[in-house]
Amino acid sequence: MATKYGAYCGRVIKIDLTKQTWEEYPVSDKDRKKFLGGKILAARILNDFIKGPIDPLGEENVMVITSGPLNGTGCPSSSRFNVSAVSPLTGILTSSNCGGGFAMAMKRAGYDAVIITGKSPNFIYLDITARGVEFKDAEKFRGMLTMDTQKAIGGRGSKLVIGPAGEHLVRYACAVSDDRAAGRGGIGAVMGSKNLKAVVATGTGMLEYYDEERLREIKCKWTEILRSHPLTGEQLPKLGTAALLASMNQKNILATRNFAAGRYEHYRNITGEEMAEKYLIKNKGCLTCPIQCARVVDLDGMTVKGPEVEIMGLMGANILNDNLYDIIKWNYEMDELGMDTISASGTIAFAMELNENKLWDSGLHFGKTDNISQILHEIAFRSTEVGDKLANGSRELMREFGGEDYCIQVKGMELSAYEPRGAVGQGLGYSVSNRGGCHLNAGYEVVVEGLGLTINPYTKHGKAQIAIMFQNLMEAVSAGGNCLFTTYAFFPPFLFRKPNWFLSKAVNGVLPYLGGVLKIANKLPGMLKVNLFTMLPHPVALHAATGMRLTMGDLMKIGARGFNLERSINQRLGITAKDDKLPRRLTDEEQIPGDKRTKVPQAALKKQFYRGRGWDKNGFVKKSTLLYYGIAHLDDIGSRELESEFEHRMKKRRRPARAAKES
């Protein structure tokens, strides 16, 4: 299949692991224009396969690896690719985003997306090149850690691999590429269940662009915007995401003691500043990224990837540990074993509280850290009863032992390190997020509720509309292949350079009351027919790369289409309004006793959110919403191929008959 658009390869392949065959999947240009790529195109493809609840670890699960059109273009921070499937942790759709070089390698091999179905009869890895797919024996890599596996496979290709956790079907196992991870939702376990140790992509093909000269200009200007922005040009390169920790503590949003509090008295020992002074070797980034937010740190003489803020919070304050060395070590171990650091840490904290309440003695206690490394190993290999139970995540522990009120998960996925009672809009986002308790799919509203900006974190005003706007924006940016940090240019730099200036304070004060304006923009994003390059360069870059004429409104509409499509797939998997729910600790217990504002007003916020999204009171996407976004009647892409083949065969059959008649 070719494409009229630049920056796409025009090919998507479907691999059947059971039969060890592959074929093209006829994604059309109409699909590309409507769903762009990344997680949204993946949802469109999965829409064909997921018709009802399935066993996520069964043969029927389908994994889709998608690139975005900006991958490989050299645009700043444009190396992110997506892996989607039904999650073994949540039972609903998960989309896991990852940096590194895999997206570019996949596109240079000639594929925009790879669909993996079935289950291999033997333990294999896939070698994908322009010639096609080879199914290679991976028995010799069994049990290997993620970095060792990538080294052992060797070659010039880019790899996406699993570690022991994926092989042992730990429900939050991740897939690792370079030193980046497709972390959330258990993609590693899906690969493990398919007897798939790795996917390797190798290629030398070059992409063609719609307007190469214009694209070159845009890349330079865009890079300059990111370099001159206080967040992406200074804070993230110099301190990484870990710099947030002190701010989080200050704003009562640092998850502490399994989310019992929002502050930790020993936070000073586990900050990003502390890491920069004691352990940092250098900062690092993905391909074509000027931000370079990743940390490279020293661990007992080894050079390893440093922890992000989520793990510093969850393996620090949330389990009452103030030893930064331990956090760096566990982060390294979890990456090597191939498991999601957020879900693993959240599950451990929940087990600690279960133990404290004498519901389950796992040997885990708040503040006790000497057995954590051992426990992580036991989880990854499911080698003990405790490890085996922890490997199923906190929701399964709750089902077995109780503790529902303080089991900190939504739809089965553990929350990130942001305590939502100090940022109620983030709390709303967690509860309605499509993949569960994910801070990013939530809309990451905490950025404006105390981290970057300082709007009132406790008010209900405008929060639902802000969540919807950010969700749409991040969906679309992610689908294009960019890192979400490129959206920070959306905020004018003066808000961060001069936070005490009257205009900054005015913006922070007024923003929650712009709900009415945002409501119209969110309801009818297509009306926003402008492009403000300094705020959102993405649609302009997409036009130069692909030839698709897009405005900011069009991009937001694509994002909204993706969010609604994911929700409608989740509906088929059984999700209703009752699943959009935070644990009672966060909605019923005040974070600061006596201060009624410090709990998430979930019911009121959800009502606003549903109305703003065009969902009914049961949380179902209304027919009118599906029609507006053009996803009410989606055909089966796979059957297009079958139809055309059928027609092709019919034509072939008709031809000799007609020839005979004519003669």
Added chain:
Amino acid sequence: MVKVEFFGLYRLNYKMKECEIDAADIMELFRKLNEMNPVYSVKELKNSIVIINDVNFNNLKKYRTKLHDGDNVLIMSPASGG
């Protein structure tokens, strides 16, 4: 004496975690910090996030907020990402 703690870019650029300074109000504190290390001018320090005993100085009297012996002042830079 007031205990001043630095976070974010301020800590990296001052190359210190904390210090003790005798200052009557925030404006004087900024002036003394600039004298101690001119890496930040007073004007630049006015753009920092200042927390005095857990309260943002914007909710107090901003630069005119009085300081007392034993007060804890955090000087932070805006941060985001995660």
